[in-house]
Amino acid sequence: MIDTIKQKISGLLSDASVKGVVALKTANGHVTPCVFQKEDDLDMLSLGDMQASGDTRYPLNKVLITIARQYPDDVFGVLVRGCDERGLYTLYRLNQLDPDKVVPIGFCCPEELAKACECKKPYPDDPVAGEKTKEIFQNRMEEIEGMDISKRFSFWMDQFSKCIKCYGCRNICSMCFCRECSLECEDLVSKGSLPVDIPVFHLTRAMHMADRCIDCGLCEEACPSDIPLRVLYKKTSRIMNAEFGFTSGIEKQEKSPLSMLGPAPDN
Amino acid sequence: MLDFCGIEKERMRARWVSSAEAPEFVEEINQFINVLKKLGPSPLSMN
Ligand code: SF4
Ligand code: SF4
Secondary structure, eight states, rough: OOHHHHHHHHHHHHHTSSSSSEEEETTEEEEEEEEEGGGGGGEEEEOOOSOOOOOOOHHHHHHHHHHHHTTTTSSSEEOOHHHHHHHHHHHHHSSSSOOOGGEEEEBOOOOHHHHHOOOOOOOOOOOOOOOOOOOOOOHHHHHHSSSSSHHHHHHHHHHHHHOOOHHHHHHHHHTTSSSSSSGOOTTSSOSSOOOOOOOOOHHHHHTTTTTOOOOOOOHHHHHTTOOOOOHHHHHHHHHHHHHHHHOOOOTTTTTOOOGGGGSSOOO | TTTGTSSOGGOOOOOOOOTTTTHHHHHHHHHHHHHHHHHHHHHHGGG
């Protein structure tokens, strides 16, 4: 798989159709994001996690947004898994990336990883390498819905009170690109003190993710307190789907019912 | 979302009332007060 991807990137770099490719490299025994600009460097290319979700999956779209803001006229390639592609579609919709300036290089995740990530679409629409595997459904949300209301309350309050307000969940999320963040607004979240304001902190983030979250799970992986954040955002996404038939990141030309006036769009 | 987190969803209400409709506003608030009285203190206040 990696050789096919190397070839693809090599091709893009050699005919100068992209200025660089945002991907991962192995350096000094660690995997980190890297912008490849020379074919010679491709020896270092890494695809990151393959068996289980670990610490080598990165929000490459977030790196791409930072670069695209600096070099708005240049075209960049980006390595994408299924989750990253959902992210790209969402970022196109939210005008954070220009689809004409992005060349996605997609690959499918192996089944083992798809299961470990509980991924709802473990492949991009048009993969360069790998075989498409089945989507995985998870039932953690239904488990919580099945509890009675007071149990649900204590479940979430126990979870939220573990928060150390590190902002890791926000910082790792490619869909969190705002220059000003409500979670830093002192009228909502008090500054310089712990415990964090609950449930305001976590519910504010959940509301803002309603039509954005692409269910990549990076936030939950990053959370040092193991708060099941993804389940919270799954719930907001589920409401969006039930009310408006909308799922963030599945269609390239998607429109969000939250960013328009008038009747809900056909999705 | 409130319900999903174990907070009665009746505790939140959003209604559109024009500034010219004072009686409607009073009626709405009174009704809401009754609902809240029945629900008792919020679980959040006991945390
Ligand atoms: S799962 Fe978490 S990190 Fe991924 S898009 Fe949703 S909120 Fe952001
Ligand atoms: S990553 Fe976890 S601990 Fe850090 S702010 Fe987010 S919820 Fe809180």
